[in-house]
Amino acid sequence: MTKMIFNDQIMERENIVDIEDRAYQFGDGIYEVIGVYGGKPFLLDEHMERLQRSAKEIQLSLPYTMEQLRRNLVQLVKTNELDEGIIYMQVSRGVSSREHYFPGNSITPVTIAYTRAEERMSATEDAGATAVLVEDIRWLRCDIKTLNLLPNTLAKQKAVENNAIEAILHRGDTVTEASASNVFIVKEGELFTHPANNYILNGITRRKVIQLCESLGIQVHEEAFTVKTLLQADEVFVTATKSDIIPILKIDNQSIGQESPGKITRKIIQSFRSAIRELEKS
Numbered sequence: 001m002t003k004m005i006f007n008d009q010i011m012e013r014e015n016i017v018d019i020e021d022r023a024y025q026f027g028d029g030i031y032e033v034i035g036v037y038g039g040k041p042f043l044l045d046e047h048m049e050r051l052q053r054s055a056k057e058i059q060l061s062l063p064y065t066m067e068q069l070r071r072n073l074v075q076l077v078k079t080n081e082l083d084e085g086i087i088y089m090q091v092s093r094g095v096s097s098r099e100h101y102f103p104g105n106s107i108t109p110v111t112i113a114y115t116r117a118e119e120r121m122s123a124t125e126d127a128g129a130t131a132v133l134v135e136d137i138r139w140l141r142c143d144i145k146t147l148n149l150l151p152n153t154l155a156k157q158k159a160v161e162n163n164a165i166e167a168i169l170h171r172g173d174t175v176t177e178a179s180a181s182n183v184f185i186v187k188e189g190e191l192f193t194h195p196a197n198n199y200i201l202n203g204i205t206r207r208k209v210i211q212l213c214e215s216l217g218i219q220v221h222e223e224a225f226t227v228k229t230l231l232q233a234d235e236v237f238v239t240a241t242k243s244d245i246i247p248i249l250k251i252d253n254q255s256i257g258q259e260s261p262g263k264i265t266r267k268i269i270q271s272f273r274s275a276i277r278e279l280e281k282s
Contacts, residue, residue, distance in 0.1 A: 004114040024092075029109075030051060030058065030091055030147070032088075034086060035241045039077060041087060042279055044073065085116050090111070131164050134167040138169075142200055143200065152179045174225075181205075184206075184238070186234045193206065193220070194225075206239050209245065216267060236257075245268060247265045
């Protein structure tokens with residue numbers, strides 16, 4: 001049986017959910033999903049920094065230091081002998097009688113983490129996929145990685161029902177991100193993606209792609225664009241932990257570009273794969 005983290009201990013995996021845990025009743029907590037390649041967590045420091053930021057934004061005091069959390073997650077991967085997959089980590093505000101306001105300082109946050117084997121989506125990256133458009137009905141603090149994901153799941157369900165890999169979200173005419181990923185478009189050899197404000201989650205893979213583009217000499221514009229611009233783009237791709245970089249060839253049955261992964265997207269995919277290989281060699 002695989003192991004899990006419960007608070008500061010690695011233990012046998014079991015279902016440990018108190019009915020009055022605020023994560024369960026209010027979605028009052030934060031989480032991270034970290035990719036594992038070759039037995040090593042990818043961009044772990046960046047994920048931990050975002051977890052710390054999310055905690056601060058919802059006034060949640062993390063019960064352990066960043067170093068303790070990192071050490072425990074690395075050890076969990078080793079203990080479970082995970083070669084390829086994800087770490088899921090969650091911190092709730094804790095267990096308390098059901099009141100909407102925050103409980104007092106006597107309540108200790110609850111930390112859990114587990115691993116899951118997942119293959120990378122290389123075939124989909126090479127072939128491309130389709131997406132649908134969905135109105136963005138989420139709250140206005142999408143920059144915080146909280147447990148409140150019902151609008152995201154509704155959007156993803158629409159994608160599944162339409163045999164698509166993702167639902168691209170828009171507020172009115174402005175494209176924001178997707179149900180579980182960030183959105184990039186390519187226009188005349190340059191990238192465009194929504195700025196990292198309160199309307200989107202600043203994805204760790206998103207940030208890595210922007211960094212790689214700097215080394216590749218590809219101009220990136222962090223600015224909003226419209227649904228019309230999206231549909232008229234030369235290339236479209238989405239980015240997320242473990243699904244990495246997925247070219248989008250059709251949106252709502254409308255073809256994008258040449259209806260095949262574009263030159264810029266393929267160049268970025270190869271650069272991202274090189275970064276993974278460097279991690280595996282380290």
